[in-house]
Amino acid sequence: MRFFNYVFSLVFLCTLACSSGGSSSPKEPVYWDPTFQSRAEIALAQAYDDLKVHDLVSAQSQYCDTLVLEPADVNLAFGCGLVKLMRSVEQQQAADILTAFNQAPVSVENDILGPNGVINSYKALKNNNSAYTFNYSDFNLPFANNITQHAGDANGLLASILKPLIDKNMSVAQVQDLLKSFQPYFIDVEDNFNIAITDANLNFAIPKELFNTSEDLHAKQGDAYAMLSATQAIVAGIDMFKAYDYGVQLKSVLLKDGKINLKALVTELNGVVKVSGVNASDNVSFLTLIDGALFTNQRARFTFALNNAKQALSKIKTDHTDFYPSLSESKLNDVLVTVDEAILSMNGEMVSFSQFPHAGDFTVNLKALFDTPPNAKNMDIASGYPFVLEGDVVKPVESYFKTLLTGIVDIQ
Secondary structure (H helix, E strand, O other): OHHHHHHHHHHHHHHOOOOOOOOOOOOOOOOOOOOOOOHHHHHHHHHHHHHHOOOHHHHHHHHHHHHHHOOOOHHHHHHHHHHHHHHHHHOHHHHHHHHHOOOOOOOHHHHHOOOOOHHHHHHHHHHHOOOOOOOHHHOOOOOHHHHHHOOOOHHHHHHHHHHHHHHOOOOHHHHHHHHHHHHHHHHHHHHHHHHHOOOOOOOEEEOHHHHOOOOOEEEOHHHHHHHHHHHHHHHHHHHHHHOEEOOOOHHHOEOOOOOEOHHHHHHHHOOEEEEOOEEEEOOOOOOEEOOHHHHHOOHHHHHHHHHHHHHHHHHHHHHOOOOOOOOOHHHHHHHHHHHHHHHHHHOOOOEOOOOOOOOOOEEEOHHHHHHOOOOHHHOOHHHOOOEEEEOOEEEEOHHHHHHHOOOOEEEO
16 A cells, blocks of 8 residues: 555646646747757757646647657656646546536646645645645545545445436446546556656656745656556556446435435345345346456556566665655565565465455465456355345455355455
């Protein structure tokens, strides 16, 4: 988790602090004179100035358009990938997903960089209390109001998030399709970072004006590996999520008082229907595999993501990072242990993740997970159901999941 906290911090500082609004003042044309400056140098200089004034659209054009002409330039590739990743929250695909949940589209210029945006608000809270740590619900971000209104009420929070989908008669499959439509965008970003990691001397400058820092920030090869790893995890995760039917018809689980009907939820998750007053399986219970190829075909990308995470952490140990200076060597070593264990597991070993809670209580073979993804449809009805309702708590049935995950997870 600490590695992903680092990646989030990098995204938080770089991605969310960039505006798509752009500068309203016209720019003087820049002409390429190969005897004076290279085409890449001109583009990098112009994009650097664009970032100073939060003109992310122009910066993307400088980085990405010039990269087409200079496809081996690692700084152009990093800039192109970074800006596209940062602008992902403002793409139409993101707006469609947020609209499905009745959430307003994100405006980086207003919600992140504005006077009351995330960055200024966070700095104010931190100045008032040095012990303050980032709390998502403190800011004008998607689902923040849901979290605030239903603090301490998991049932109410889940219901408030799902209700817009139910009102629109949307299914989980439609949400999966919305996410899938976003995948090509992140594959393009992945391609950019694959170029950026090729130079051990990468030194990408981000102007201090962008985040109001005392000095420019400099992204290095380790940061490029981190961004590549995170992007690959996103691409793989979209397919892994879409590979399954989770057995829930949303309209069946919401009560009129705005709460989740837990009994109905368990019934849906367990794939149970009433047939002449008798419970019977509808063969669509939790984790029913609908397209195993979506899962198995991401094995290589997920393996690359882990290996790139290891490269990122190793590089950051030696080269350090401007983006997360509090990431100590001991913390890096802890995360490296987890990444190394995950790589071993992807190679077919049953691994106990030593840094996880209850380490030693279970071992995991990630290779088996990707080779033969679990499929509830193959479960014999004698194995029982995956969930039970105890009071107001939905609990997994250990014996069921031990059978479902045979060869993948060994629970001690």
